Amino acid sequence: MDRTFQVDLRGVVDLLSHHLYGSPRVYVRELLQNAADAITARRATEPAAPAMVRIEPPELTGDGTLRVHDTGIGLTEPQVHELLATIGRSSKRDELGFARHEFLGQFGIGLLSCFLVADEVRVRTRHGDEPTVAWTGYADGRYRVELAAEGEARAEVGTTVTLVPRRDAEQWFLGSTVTELAGLFGSLLPIRVFVGGIETTTGAPPWSASAGTSPAARRDRLVRYAREALGFTPFDVVPLSVPEAGLTGTAFVLPAPVNPAARAGHRVYLKRMLLTEGAEGLLPDWAFFARCVVDSSELRPTASREALYEDNLLESTREALGDQLRGWLVRLAGSDPQRLADFLQVHHLGVKALALHDDEMLRLVERWWPMETNTGQTTLAEFRERHGLIRYAATIDEFRQLAAVAAAQDLAVVNAGYTYDAEIIERLPSVDRSVLVERLEPTDLTTRFDILDPGVELAVRPFLSTAQRALDRLGCEVVLRSYAPASLPALYLVSRSAAFHEQLQSTRERADEMWAGVLDALAASGPPERPQLVLNHRNPLVRRVTALADPELVGLAVEALYGQALLLGYHPIRPADAALLNSSFLGLLGRAVPGQE
Numbered sequence: 001m002d003r004t005f006q007v008d009l010r011g012v013v014d015l016l017s018h019h020l021y022g023s024p025r026v027y028v029r030e031l032l033q034n035a036a037d038a039i040t041a042r043r044a045t046e047p048a049a050p051a052m053v054r055i056e057p058p059e060l061t062g063d064g065t066l067r068v069h070d071t072g073i074g075l076t077e078p079q080v081h082e083l084l085a086t087i088g089r090s091s092k093r094d095e096l097g098f099a100r101h102e103f104l105g106q107f108g109i110g111l112l113s114c115f116l117v118a119d120e121v122r123v124r125t126r127h128g129d130e131p132t133v134a135w136t137g138y139a140d141g142r143y144r145v146e147l148a149a150e151g152e153a154r155a156e157v158g159t160t161v162t163l164v165p166r167r168d169a170e171q172w173f174l175g176s177t178v179t180e181l182a183g184l185f186g187s188l189l190p191i192r193v194f195v196g197g198i199e200t201t202t203g204a205p206p207w208s209a210s211a212g213t214s215p216a217a218r219r220d221r222l223v224r225y226a227r228e229a230l231g232f233t234p235f236d237v238v239p240l241s242v243p244e245a246g247l248t249g250t251a252f253v254l255p256a257p258v259n260p261a262a263r264a265g266h267r268v269y270l271k272r273m274l275l276t277e278g279a280e281g282l283l284p285d286w287a288f289f290a291r292c293v294v295d296s297s298e299l300r301p302t303a304s305r306e307a308l309y310e311d312n313l314l315e316s317t318r319e320a321l322g323d324q325l326r327g328w329l330v331r332l333a334g335s336d337p338q339r340l341a342d343f344l345q346v347h348h349l350g351v352k353a354l355a356l357h358d359d360e361m362l363r364l365v366e367r368w369w370p371m372e373t374n375t376g377q378t379t380l381a382e383f384r385e386r387h388g389l390i391r392y393a394a395t396i397d398e399f400r401q402l403a404a405v406a407a408a409q410d411l412a413v414v415n416a417g418y419t420y421d422a423e424i425i426e427r428l429p430s431v432d433r434s435v436l437v438e439r440l441e442p443t444d445l446t447t448r449f450d451i452l453d454p455g456v457e458l459a460v461r462p463f464l465s466t467a468q469r470a471l472d473r474l475g476c477e478v479v480l481r482s483y484a485p486a487s488l489p490a491l492y493l494v495s496r497s498a499a500f501h502e503q504l505q506s507t508r509e510r511a512d513e514m515w516a517g518v519l520d521a522l523a524a525s526g527p528p529e530r531p532q533l534v535l536n537h538r539n540p541l542v543r544r545v546t547a548l549a550d551p552e553l554v555g556l557a558v559e560a561l562y563g564q565a566l567l568l569g570y571h572p573i574r575p576a577d578a579a580l581l582n583s584s585f586l587g588l589l590g591r592a593v594p595g596q597e
């Protein structure tokens with residue numbers, strides 16, 4: 001014998017409340033949705049029928065219940081038996097079981113959500129001239145269907161749903177809560193909803209054409225809407241429209257920086273009923289700087305109606321919305337570059353973070369983000385146009401060391417020391433093969449320094465060996481070259497490998513034995529290049545120093561030049577350097593101040 005499943009309603013309600021719905025508050029949404037669908041169904045054959053829902057919270061009914069009256073199509077007695085007594089049965093599907101397009105509901109479980117907050121649900125409904133039918137359901141799964149008694153018959157077509165609150169759920173029935181929830185979920189519904197005497201529907205969405213007379217008025221309205229509903233004054237508003245998803249709406253560009261990795265939540269309405277205030281996946285990741293409010297008639301909800309269902313339509317919608325935001329950026333670049341600059345000022349960190357993965361963002365940064373260079377601020381695109389390649393210093397310190405000298409040699413350098421900049425520059429050739437990039441190494445500059453002519457070279461040899469002796473213990477090599485600018489007496493240049501070895505050395509001094517061994521092994525992997533103190537023979541002071549006869553004074557002068565070059569290049573000052581600076585300063589002072597004790 002075939003048997004039929006028995007459904008334990010308590011178990012189902014438990015499942016809904018703990019696993020499907022995020023909060024019991026959805027009961028208001030489900031009631032509104034059923035009322036709106038019933039009105040839609042009635043108006044299909046009776047276009048002039050009223051479209052009104054009235055909610056009476058317990059403060060008004062006076063008997064502790066909440067009532068929802070609608071002017072919808074109502075149900076006949078057989079329909080009540082079929083639809084209200086069977087979980088998963090809906091009138092909103094076609095013969096093949098597909099969700100019918102004009103309705104909000106489709107699953108046939110919405111009414112059950114009332115049991116999240118109510119012990120008892122009563123439905124009194126009238127369809128056309130049929131008698132009024134009364135259905136009463138209980139949370140334990142019992143239900144009763146009867147024809148309404150004579151005095152209880154409805155005068156009008158429509159349905160009244162009455163909820164008898166569960167003891168511990170009374171807070172969900174407060175007039176203020178119900179008003180807030182009806183406004184939250186249903187403010188855009190194309191019907192009129194009242195809670196007590198307060199209308200909670202606001203008419204057409206704020207972005208619809210009829211809502212504002214001129215584009216400027218509509219924009220003002222949207223800015224006001226963002227302030228009230230989203231809590232910020234947008235940097236800009238961007239109209240959105242994706243016909244294939246029946247989608248219209250607005251993207252609000254955020255006025256303050258956000259973390260692009262944080263999931264953005266968008267406010268999504270489906271057929272003008274709020275689905276969620278935190279929809280993910282509506283925009284591509286790179287569009288982290290916008291929050292959307294949209295209404296769609298075609299996108300699908302998950303069964304909980306709290307998120308968008310990820311399908312092909314959502315994917316193509318995401319792409320289309322991405323295109324529209326990209327278009328906004330491009331238009332901004334063309335029509336109002338200053339505003340684009342303002343936008344980047346706010347969102348540059350996020351834009352740059354994405355530029356490491358997203359080609360569009362990379363191009364945006366290349367074309368529009370002004371970078372610091374030793375010839376002033378300029379975009380990478382301009383820099384490349386002017387200099388044929390992008391030459392950059394990879395850290396701020398390197399840039400500081402090199403900027404002035406490189407500029408004097410007509411060598412333009414970008415400061416790529418700020419967050420993401422060096423990686424962005426290095427990624428450029430992967431999207432455009434014609435882009436040449438070159439990392440400027442401090443020691444690259446030495447190739448641009450002129451060597452001295454042999455006569456001078458010979459004459460300064462004694463000076464150089466005295467100078468070298470003074471700096472030997474600091475591991476620094478002294479070199480004499482001729483370079484611009486003449487005002488610069490000396491440069492301290494550390495190659496990358498020398499910098500690495502220096503760091504290794506200072507770590508080794510602090511490490512315990514085991515680690516010292518490891519570090520030694522590392523250090524042995526490459527010959528340490530020594531840092532160089534490059535004295536500038538074009539500098540008058542340096543020339544005078546090279547001509548000094550007193551070796552002690554030469555030592556003091558070279559030490560002082562060494563210290564000054566360290567400071568000028570923002571190099572770290574080790575204890576030995578500090579001691580040397582100190583002694584050379586005092587030594588020179590001693591020489592400068594005449595007289596004896």
Ligand SMILES: Nc1ncnc2c1ncn2[C@@H]1O[C@H](COP(=O)(O)OP(=O)(O)OP(=O)(O)O)[C@@H](O)[C@H]1O
Nearest residue numbers: 034035038083090091105106107108109110111159
């Ligand atoms: N206010 C109402 N007026 C007329 N019919 C109603 C009303 N409320 C519910 N019904 C009928 O009861 C059926 C079941 O309602 P229920 O809310 O459980 O599911 P649904 O709205 O079809 O789908 P969903 O689970 O997606 O909300 C509906 O399909 C509808 O036919």
